[in-house]
Every structure is written in C-alpha cells, then in structure tokens.
Amino acid sequence: MSKQIHTQSLPQHFLSKTRHISVAHSPDADDLFMYYALNFGWIDSDLVRFSACARDIQTLNDATLRGEYDISAISFALYPLVCDDYALLRTGVSFGNGYGPKLIKKRTTTLKKDFKVALSGAHTTNALLFKLAYPHARIVYKNFLDIESSVLSGEVQAGVLIHESILSYDESLVVEAELWDIWCDLNKRNLPLPLGGMALRRSLPLTIALECESLLTKAVEVAVHNKPLLSRMLTERNLIRVDSQKLETYLNLYANADSITLSALQLEALDVLFHLGFSAGLYPQPITAQQYMLPREYLTQRYS
Template sequence: MKIAYSPCPNDTFVFHALTHGFVHGAPEFDVTYADIDVTNHLAIDGDPDHHDVMKISFAALPWVLDDYALLSCGGALGRGCGPLVLTAEDEKDPSFLKGKRIAVPSERSTAYLLFRLWVAQQVKGEMGEIVVMPFHDIMPAVQNGEIDAGLVIHEARFTYQNYGLNKLVDLGDWWEKDTGYAIPLGAIIVRRPLDREALTKWIKQSVDYAWEHPEASKEYVQKHAQEMDDEVAQSHIHLYVNEFTKELGEEGYGAIEAFLERAAKEGLVPATHLDKLRN
C-alpha cells in the first residue's frame, strides 16, 4: 500500500509503527516523504491511483472529496499551535499589512486560509503582493527586508526569535477565540475504494504504539527531522499529536466544518457538501 506524509516529527512519530511492521495485520507500506504543499497538489492534480493514503491540509479537502475520503484519525488539529504572522518591526496593528509584500508557504494550506479569514475580519484596505516561497526561506526573507511579513508554521513557533523577528498575530489564538474550535491543520485521506475501517483501525493502533513506546520512533523521527534540534522535535510532537490524532470526534468534525464553511463564504475554497466529510 502506498502512503505519503511529511518528514515532520509529528507525522513520522504517528506513522512509525504502521510503516515498520509494528501494527498487527497491516500491510507493508511504500512511503513517500513530501511537504504538505506537495501532497496537496498530488491529491488535487495527481492520479488518485498513485497514492492510497495521504496527509494533506484540511484546506485542500474541498477539491479532493470525490476521490478520497477523510479518515477520523492520524491527522492534526490542535490548540496553541497556530500559524504566526511575523515582521521585522515590532508591530501589533493588523493595518500594517496594507500594501505590504507578504510571504506564505502555500496558497492551499490551512495556514493561508486562516490568514485570509483573519485579514478579511481585521485588516481594512487592500494588502499588497502575496509571494509563495519555500517555508524555510520565509524567516530569512523577512529578516533581510526582502519581504515585509511572513506567514510561518510548525517549528517556526519555537525558532522565530532566533531571527530577531516579532509576532504580529498568532492566527491559532485568533481562531480559537473567534470560534471556540481547535485549528484543523492536517487531514489523513484514503482512496474511496479502499477499506476505511481497516485503515482507521491500523492508524489508531499506530498512534497508540507511538504513545506507549515513545523511544521506539526517536531514531526514525530524528532521521527525517531535517537537522531539527531533538528538543524542538519533541516539542513539535507534543504540540501536534493529541486526542484529535486518535479520533476527530464531534469537536474535531465541528472545527473542520466551521473552517470550510467560513472559507467557502469568503470565496477561498469551493463549497463543500459536509456529509462527504463523514462518508
């Protein structure tokens, strides 16, 4: 079976057992490691037969639900783990962004949709140019003045001060206060003809194994962590692997539905038939 997920610590931690033969009854998995922006495009524009299971952004779901089903486990929702908008100046006024060049890691990501929803509510007036650039280039570009502000995710929450940058807004904090929901970040999708019940069972067992044997995956996690400090990698795992990873539940589904409905109203994604999220 073919699976694609990112080399980020939360994904390698969650899927270590599944892809290393520690889940009884699960098939062998052929793993593709790819940034979530890559898997978003594979899911939307690629051949569904090329990957059976993928980790994508919840922001990409409206484009893929005809071919893929959302699994209720393995993904990432959370609190206190949202994207940040960073500036070189110590700015707190959202109107600072009017007419500015803003770097984002993707235009089909939860981070970008959260940013656009926040802008629609908080920024009066037109923003300037949106520049898509690789995630790891954004903070240096803000630091050297090439970009006025940058939208960052993941471990940048722990490292942006090293670049002398300042937080204009924590979009997760804004979303949680505005809606009461956790942030829907990464979704696990499976090709619709496949056995979702079995895959759900295997992924839940992989999550349980990861929690019960945290040392077992350390070498695997660090191997793919792109020179990330071990302490940062562990902080990453603790932030993004939580009760929603084991089971979305009503709260998780509610967060996803609220997110996609609001994004559709702003014209950022196609309208989603919400029953497809659960079927």
C-alpha cells in the same frame, strides 16, 4: 459505536492478496512520528502493505488535487476541493489548541495594508485564515523552510511560520499575529484549530480502505503510547530537524492523544472551517466532515 475490524475476522479470500498502498506525508516531526510505527514494523497486516514518501505540505496538497497517492497527509483547508475523490480519515490529525502558525515580521517593520507576505501554500489552513484576516496583503508562496529567510532578507515584509519553525526563529523577528487568535475571532467558540489530516482515495475497495484506516489509527495510538522510544529512534536515524527537547515540545503540541481519532469537538471545528471557506467563496459547495468519512459499520454488517 461499531466494533473494531481486524484482518483475522475477514473471510480467507480477502487475505489471499496483499494490496500495496502509497502513503504520502510531510517531513515534519508530527507526520513522521505518526507514520513511523508502520515503517518500523510495529503494526502489520496481511491485507495491505504501505510504501511511503515525504513531501512538503503544499506539494502534498497539489498531488492530492491530481489524485497521485492512495493516502496523503493534507491541509484540512484543502479537503472540500477533493472530497468527491478522497474520503477524510479519522486519524493522523493535527489541531492547535491555544497555539498554531505565527505571522512574523522584523522587529523594525511596520506592516501596511498591502504588505507582502510569504505563506507555505495556497491550500494550507494557515493561508485560508490569513486571507480572511488580511484580504489586501500581497501573497507569495514558499516552501515552509524558506519563509523565515525570506523575511530576514527583506524579500517579503512578513511570513507565516508553521511546523517546527514556530518553536524558534531569529531574534530580530517578532510575532505580529497568532493565527490561533485569528481563528478564535472567526469561530467565536474557542474550538481547536484544524491544521492537517489524512485523505484516502475513494477508488480503493471499501474493505481495503477500512483496513487502511484501522492500521493508521493503530499506528498513531502505538506511537503516542510509546513516545519516548519512537522519538529516540527517529532522532538516532537523523529523521528529525530539531533536537530532542524541541521534538518533545512539538509532539506535545501536534502529535498526541488528540491525534488518534477525531473527536466530536474536532469535527465541529472542521465544519466551522469548511463553512468559513465556503462563505468566502473558496469552495464550490458547503460540506460537513462527517458525511465524507468511511462507513466503519460496513464490515460489521457484511460479515456478521
């Protein structure tokens, strides 16, 4: 394993200019939690400065397809479509492990083969899995905050809830299917469910790219190790859509020690997801996650 690279180990000419990096993340609690250690100044660098914006996940997916941000949170299911232009970062990842998005409907509704369903975006992981399990459903795409109301109003017969929406919903709604169960049926190995990660523009200089990954990794690590304090700061600033109890529950699910850096098991799960998408004709070529990550050994070898 290559050793960690910090700015103080770099030659002085690399520290003379600060690079401004745009970072986009979703406004849901796990992304805010993982990013805000940087925003609060707990992690700093002489090499880069981050400027952030928050957008819903499909907006971020579409923006990444257009190459708008230096770094962006994305749905893992999008990544094979942008792998030539963006590296896959090892940090800031969200996986389900026994849980995940939920397909919900009204208690009184019986779903037909071609039922109408609201999903949170064409390139989300939940959309990929849903399409594999329900190929005849009629899909409409909504902001994830509008999915529950679309089902309640009768605009659609069902919807897939994501983010904090999975924690509570109207009592007239029931779960038709857990996407975790669909994922387990598809992968056959009880692997964690890949949901979201971060991608970095390949046109950035490699030294800058590696510094960004190092800083973001440290930010997630610091956030996880200081969860009560950071959670309270986010809540006090009205940055979170749920109360403190639901926030704790949600962060335990999606922003935890498993979010700091990709594990071998998570990499295996990503490769399965990418294979499923390629086999279904959704991606132009087969890929594996490891081949599209930043070479962390670069600075160690260059300056050793």
